[in-house]
Amino acid sequence: MDAIILPVALATTAACAILNLWLAMRVGMVRRAEKISIGDGGSERLTARMRAQLNFAEYAPIVLILIALIELAVETVDWLWGVAALFVVARILHPFGMDGWKPGRAIGIVLTFLILAGLALYAASIPYFGFGESETIELIQAG
Numbered sequence: 001m002d003a004i005i006l007p008v009a010l011a012t013t014a015a016c017a018i019l020n021l022w023l024a025m026r027v028g029m030v031r032r033a034e035k036i037s038i039g040d041g042g043s044e045r046l047t048a049r050m051r052a053q054l055n056f057a058e059y060a061p062i063v064l065i066l067i068a069l070i071e072l073a074v075e076t077v078d079w080l081w082g083v084a085a086l087f088v089v090a091r092i093l094h095p096f097g098m099d100g101w102k103p104g105r106a107i108g109i110v111l112t113f114l115i116l117a118g119l120a121l122y123a124a125s126i127p128y129f130g131f132g133e134s135e136t137i138e139l140i141q142a143g
Contacts, residue, residue, distance in 0.1 A: 008077055009068035012084040016060050019091055023053040026095065045099075052095035059112050063087055066119040073126045087115050 004010065030046045031037065040047045067084055071077050090111035097105020 006068050006071050008071050008080045008084050009064060012067055012088065013064050015088045016056075016064060016091070019088065020053070020056060020060070023049075023056055023095060027053055048098040049095070052098040055094060055109075056091055059116060060091065063112075063116055063119065066116075066123050070119065070123050070126070073123070083115060083119065086111060090115065 027046070027049045030043065030049050034041060034043050034046060036043060036046055040050060067080060071080060090108045092108075093104040094108025094112070095104075097103065097108055
């Protein structure tokens with residue numbers, strides 16, 4: 001079997017896809033129980049579940065892009081597995097906090113912010129400080 005390209009990004013994206021389905025099903029269960037097909041119908045519970053899913057949709061794409069680009073830019077990404085797993089855990093904790101377990105919401109969003117900021121700073125530093133073991137590839141203009 002050939003080496004898998006971007007295994008951290010692939011596994012994390014798959015986990016996030018499953019997580020997004022779970023969040024959507026949680027919204028659907030409240031919609032069905034409260035007989036609300038469009039909007040939030042004034043239901044605080046439905047609003048909280050909708051916001052949990054939207055919050056996930058706001059942060060997951062940029063984190064997944066950063067994970068993939070960092071994985072492409074550096075050779076050793078063992079630490080990135082841990083960061084990616086922590087992101088998924090944070091995004092699982094957040095909706096439980098939206099349902100009433102307040103520490104889950106706080107822990108989830110704080111971890112998300114820290115991971116997003118850390119990945120962004122690390123990614124921005126790669127071209128300037130050469131973090132990682134891979135060499136920067138110089139583009140040669142044709143002709």
